[in-house]
Amino acid sequence: MRKKIVAANWKMNLNLTEGGNLVSDICKSLPILAENMQVLIAPPYINITSVVSQLSGVSNVFVAAQNCHQEASGAYTGEVAASMLSAAGVTYVIIGHSERRQYFAESNAMLAQKTDQALSNNLKVVFCCGEPLEVRDANNQNAYVAQQIEESIFHLTAEQMNSVVVAYEPIWAIGTGRTANTAQAQDMHSHIRAVLSAKFGAEVADSTSILYGGSCKPSNAAELFACQDVDGGLIGGASLKAEEFLGIIYAMTK
Numbered sequence: 001m002r003k004k005i006v007a008a009n010w011k012m013n014l015n016l017t018e019g020g021n022l023v024s025d026i027c028k029s030l031p032i033l034a035e036n037m038q039v040l041i042a043p044p045y046i047n048i049t050s051v052v053s054q055l056s057g058v059s060n061v062f063v064a065a066q067n068c069h070q071e072a073s074g075a076y077t078g079e080v081a082a083s084m085l086s087a088a089g090v091t092y093v094i095i096g097h098s099e100r101r102q103y104f105a106e107s108n109a110m111l112a113q114k115t116d117q118a119l120s121n122n123l124k125v126v127f128c129c130g131e132p133l134e135v136r137d138a139n140n141q142n143a144y145v146a147q148q149i150e151e152s153i154f155h156l157t158a159e160q161m162n163s164v165v166v167a168y169e170p171i172w173a174i175g176t177g178r179t180a181n182t183a184q185a186q187d188m189h190s191h192i193r194a195v196l197s198a199k200f201g202a203e204v205a206d207s208t209s210i211l212y213g214g215s216c217k218p219s220n221a222a223e224l225f226a227c228q229d230v231d232g233g234l235i236g237g238a239s240l241k242a243e244e245f246l247g248i249i250y251a252m253t254k
Helices: 016-028 045-054 082-087 098-104 108-120 133-137 141-153 182-200 202-207 218-225 242-253
Strands: 004-009 037-042 061-065 092-095 124-129 164-168 210-212 232-235
Touching: 004 092, 004 242, 016 045, 016 242, 037 092, 037 242, 045 061, 082 108, 092 108, 108 124, 108 141, 124 141, 133 141, 141 164, 141 182, 164 182, 182 202, 182 210, 182 218, 218 232, 218 242, 232 242
Parallel strands: 004 037, 004 232, 037 061, 061 092, 092 124, 124 164, 164 210, 210 232
Antiparallel strands: none
C-alpha cells in the first residue's frame, strides 16, 4: 500500500518564533495518522533543527528540507550539503521545485546529482516535475514531464525508488488565474505512474506516492485526494496557517 502524504513547503517564510508557533498549533490538533499516512514539514534551513526538536516523538510527522546542494562538500558559500541535513535529523528533501528550476536555473542533470546526494545520505526525495503555461497550451505536457522524470531519476534502481516521492506541479495553474481541475490532475498523475511503470515496472510505479502541488487547499483537497492516482499534496501558501493545513491533513485521513 503506497503512502498518503501531505507536505508543507514554507518556502522563504516564517522566522524561528513564527515557525515554532505554527508547528505547535498543528501538533495540538493533529489527527491520528494511519501507518500509511505521513505529514512532512519543510521549513527554511534556519528553522530545521528547531522543528526537528519539536516533532521528536510525534508519530508519522517528518521534517523535510527545501533543497540540497549537488556536491558532497566544498567551497560553495551559502549552500547546504545533504550530509548536513541528514545529521540534523531531516528525513526528506525536496528536489527540483518549480521555483528552483525557474529562479536558480536548475537543470534536469543537476537534479539527478542532487537526488544522488540525497539518497546516498539516507534522505528520502520529493522529486518535483511539472509544465509551464506555454507547454500546456501546446498540449505537450505529457512529453515535457516525462523528460523531466527520465533525465533526473531514470538512472536510479528500483530499490532506490522506494525512497522517492513524486510531486506534480502544474506551473500554468499557479498564480496565473487559471485552475487545474480534478480530471487534469488525475490525468497527469496517471501519466506519471505509466512513465514510472515503463521504466521500473508496475510494482514500483504502484507503490510510488505521487503528490499534487497546484494550489491545494481545504476546499478542494478531499476531491483531489479521492482521485485514484493522487496520493496527497505538496502545499505552499495553505501550509502557513495551522487551520488551513490541518484541514488538508484531515481530508487525507478521511
